[in-house]
Amino acid sequence: MANKGKILVTGGTGYIGSHTVVELFNAGYEPVVIDNLSNSNIGVIDGIKAITGSLPVFENIDCKDYNSLERFFEKHSDIKAVIHFAASKAVGESVEQPLVYYRNNIVSLINLLQLMPKFGINNIVFSSSCTVYGQPEILPVTEQSPIQPATSPYGSTKQMSETILRDATVADKNLSVVLLRYFNPIGAHPSAEIGELPNGVPNNLLPYVTQTAAGIRKMLRVFGDDYNTPDGSCIRDYINVVDLAKAHVCAINRVLEKKSKKNIEVFNLGTGNGVSVLEIINTFEKATGVKVPYEIAPRRAGDIEQVWADASLANKELGWKAEETLENTLKSAWKWQEKLMAKNKEE
Numbered sequence: 576m577a578n579k580g581k582i583l584v585t586g587g588t589g590y591i592g593s594h595t596v597v598e599l600f601n602a603g604y605e606p607v608v609i610d611n612l613s614n615s616n617i618g619v620i621d622g623i624k625a626i627t628g629s630l631p632v633f634e635n636i637d638c639k640d641y642n643s644l645e646r647f648f649e650k651h652s653d654i655k656a657v658i659h660f661a662a663s664k665a666v667g668e669s670v671e672q673p674l675v676y677y678r679n680n681i682v683s684l685i686n687l688l689q690l691m692p693k694f695g696i697n698n699i700v701f702s703s704s705c706t707v708y709g710q711p712e713i714l715p716v717t718e719q720s721p722i723q724p725a726t727s728p729y730g731s732t733k734q735m736s737e738t739i740l741r742d743a744t745v746a747d748k749n750l751s752v753v754l755l756r757y758f759n760p761i762g763a764h765p766s767a768e769i770g771e772l773p774n775g776v777p778n779n780l781l782p783y784v785t786q787t788a789a790g791i792r793k794m795l796r797v798f799g800d801d802y803n804t805p806d807g808s809c810i811r812d813y814i815n816v817v818d819l820a821k822a823h824v825c826a827i828n829r830v831l832e833k834k835s836k837k838n839i840e841v842f843n844l845g846t847g848n849g850v851s852v853l854e855i856i857n858t859f860e861k862a863t864g865v866k867v868p869y870e871i872a873p874r875r876a877g878d879i880e881q882v883w884a885d886a887s888l889a890n891k892e893l894g895w896k897a898e899e900t901l902e903n904t905l906k907s908a909w910k911w912q913e914k915l916m917a918k919n920k921e922e
């Protein structure tokens with residue numbers, strides 16, 4: 576396949592980053608990965624090779640380190656665009672260590688934006704989050720829905736990053752930015768060569784579900800069954816990680832082909848369907864035949880009651896749509912969990 580050009584993927588060994596590297600290869604791009612491996616490991620590169628037959632260039636670089644980043648750009652000329660995933664993402668941790676979060680997430684972005692024009696790079700796709708909407712008054716949420724005050728330093732960094740990128744496009748007319756607001760990414764590559772690698776006790780629902788199903792955790796706690804939703808548990812828009820990764824390829828195509836007159840665009844990436852915590856458990860059990868012991872626990876502080884996406888703008892403008900079924904996505908999460916357990920046994 577023709578080489579469509581080099582794309583720098585920061586955080587490319589992370590959960591969404593690694594799936595995106597695979598889809599970039601599949602689409603004929605040449606992904607170049609940098610990551611400081613703070614929340615991932617180098618073995619992910621082998622997983623990418625096993626799926627695609629291609630080994631991405633990898634460099635252990637921390638985006639907070641301006642000088643290393645500059646040396647990297649000097650070495651790798653002709654990068655056409657950047658997809659910036661590298662960031663810390665644990666809400667609770669961000670409350671305990673706000674300065675670490677501001678430094679990691681904000682300094683890294685500023686370094687990239689300062690260096691890109693020096694090396695003639697004008698295109699950046701940024702990982703944002705539906706957290707910027709808080710609890711929306713009207714559902715589903717469109718890109719026009721109001722941004723709510725952030726409820727954690729993590730959420731703040733995503734809002735600030737969007738502002739920084741917006742301001743940068745005002746000052747530099749050559750810069751093209753796509754902000755992608757993710758809903759709840761779940762699942763793994765169907766090959767189970769790559770997937771989510773939570774550190775310690777998972778905060779997110781899906782890794783907790785698969786670890787409970789696997790017997791690693793005794794009991795899943797469902798945080799609240801007294802919300803104003805049909806079954807009382809919270810509702811989210813769970814999006815398959817491979818579908819999500821493909822949206823990045825569409826965003827890259829769009830900026831490189833200059834398909835939009837605007838130099839900053841924002842897209843919701845979700846399925847358009849709201850699914851409750853209890854529905855996730857039931858669907859997981861049906862799809863895999865494995866029981867998930869659970870109990871109802873008090874509400875988790877700071878949780879949004881319900882949110883799901885209106886993804887019609889991404890459908891129309893990016894030509895992208897979430898395609899995988901929830902059943903298959905949950906099966907892929909379970910297959911990945913089984914693979915991790917088999918690996919741990921070997922070690």
Ligand code: UDP
Binds near residue numbers: 778779795810852
């Ligand atoms: N959740 C839960 N038990 C858990 C983890 C999460 O009931 O052990 C619920 C949580 O309250 C929320 C949903 O699952 O309603 C998704 O939570 P997650 O942390 O994965 O995503 P976020 O809250 O950021 O949307």
